[in-house]
Amino acid sequence: MTDTHEKRSVDSAAREARQRRLRRLLGLLPLIAPVLLWTVPCWLLLYAGQGWPVPVTAAGTVLFALGLTGMPLAMVRGHGKRQQDRAAIVGDTLLGTSWTLFTWSVLLGVLLRLALSVAGVGDGQDRARIVAWATLGTAAVLLAWGYAEARRVPRVRRLDIELPRLGAGLDGTRVALITDTHYGPLDRARWSARVCDTVNTLDADLVCHTGDIADGTAERRRAQAAPLGTVRATRARVYVTGNHEYYSEAQGWVDLMDELGWEPLRNRHLLLERGGDTLVVAGVDDVTAESSGLAGHRAHLAGALDGADPEHPVLLLAHQPKFVDEAAAGGVDLQLSGHTHGGQIWPFHHLVRIDQPALAGLSRHGDRTLLYTSRGTGFWGPPFRIFAPSEITLLVLRSPQPTA
Template identity: 40%
Template sequence: MRSFFLRVVTIGVLLHAYVGFRLIPALPGNAAAHTAMALWLVFSCLIVPVGMRRRDGGAQGLRAFATWVGLLEMGFFSFLLTLTLIRDVVLLVYAVIAAMPFSFAAALQTALPVDVAVRTTAETVIALAILMLLTGIYNARRRAPVIDVEIPIANLPAALHGFTIAQLSDIHVGPTIRKRYLDPIVDAVNALNADMVAITGDIVDGSVPALKAHTAPLSRLKGKHGVYLVTGNHEYYAGADAWVAEFRRLGLHVLMNEHVVLKQGDASMVLGGVTDFSASHFGNMHKSDPAKAMSGAPADAALRLLLAHQPRTGAAAEKAGFDVQLSGHTHGGQFFPWNFAVRVQQPFTAGLVRSGAMWMYISRGTGYWGPPVRFAAPSEITRIRLVPAPIKP
């Protein structure tokens, strides 16, 4: 772990050096201004690892402040680095066009001299990075809005028409998400008066002793048929067994490769839940197993719905016979440019998709992880309604 962290820090230093060499000489100002920006980049190199390492969730005082600063700087530098890379591509294209022996190339150089292009793009990169950071902080720190999703189910019994599920996912109670952030989320969910509440993992980022006071609002969640939860990968980083016990103490139904049968009127629904896709790395007893979650389920159930943290569970869930899977994990990418990188690891990024014969809904998450920033990937509290699928002629 220490070796991995050192490699990450080394890469971080090199990336900071790249940004410095590409932007500082291009910016207007005197030597003092350039020195100040160089010192800021050095500070960034030092504070970002603090935000990465001090994620115990229980930090107070100066340690908590340093974590906040480090995580904010991580988000800002991510924007700055991405925009610097884009700037270099733009300047390369500009240089290629300007070097062509055509009249429009000469006109381009006259209208936008090289030194002006270099200076203006450097200033634009910094201004855009600041704007994106401020927008991202607002999006992350506001209470997640409620969005409505309808899932069409073939042959859905009348008793289940309009059955509502309030889904929360990826709250990440921890260093920067505390009780004050969680309370309004719980209030919003309870106001939906949903038939069931589903929490699809990554509720915490820290230990039970550090965070139990801040996860306490979860005990107020209400659903007509109960509140159900499955573990995400971050529960395993923080000690899954301890958190499962704590969630159960709070009155939440934790489903670990098992199911319950919910009855509404004359219709029944199988609700399954599996441990995180990667849980086997923390012990074979926790290995994710949709087939086991389906084992013994009544064959006449009108619907088979699975809660699974990662979309990657989808193939096994469909094979096990589930009709719908609710997931999270991806955060929808959380902020640019990571929303494009999610598909490298996961089959789907966000929203309602068809995975073979099964519907899958992937929440963008109700909180955030790491930097308190969301850009181009808004958070959500999801109100899902089951509706009858249109009858094909």
């Protein structure tokens, strides 16, 4: 047991160090990211030996310059004090486009050019032009596909999870999970209704939303969130706050979810009982809640479990996977989280892994605790999902099967 605690402490310290490095990097990103995202592909596509005619080079340079200047301006107008949805759509789309161009111009600029050189294809100019066209074609296909992936109703991901402490009376309990819907500048009211219709086909005992409902206040995004009121569950619909609620008057979202018939689990729990067995369903505010300065909001596991029988298994809702260290220390059996989006646009998942202990799927932490991290139901910002499909999750809880 001592070795386990020491390992957990070492892992936690290493994660905190990675998070400090990430925060320092993120502090510089608003300054350096736009320059890198636009100038690197501009150079690799136009000035790396292609020998394009002057009008082509000039027109391409102008387009990249417009992207470099237009993206930050649109982001500021869209996500700053003005909160202009049209500007946000333009800025977010340019951000996703530039990230994809940057990624594939670098990858193909190195790997494909090397392969062509080894194969002896053409001269230097021919290879440079082949790489440029391949990059543009790849980016265009991925952006079109990624847009369709982001806007579609997510596929249902089904998973059986055995909880050693779950009583036989609760075997087969169906838990539907949606998270990170991120209702925002793009009006997705119809998408929201279709998502809720899909959830209603799952015949869930418990439906959970683990936060980041929207980008914007409850008053502003009410129409997109309203279909959540149609979601059905045989036992309960429960919700916890995500970090984005704390950018947009979190208490308003808590009140709206309550109005729509969802039970906000703000550092509290309810009991799910069947067949003489009990499951504790608990929830905590997001880990950023306390720093928001909003009175009474913080992540408090002890408060969430106060009064619960420690012999009963615990299902915990916590928006960010990083809360799992505290959950494991508190004896939680299963934590449900979102937040990561599975990286959303490859290869952004490498940065997510610096900040979070899990990217997507089921993972074990400590002796007892399982963590399920959803890739999210919606998308944030850029309307693209590339190699990180969204999901609606159906988790079927299983009790241990008796041995023969």
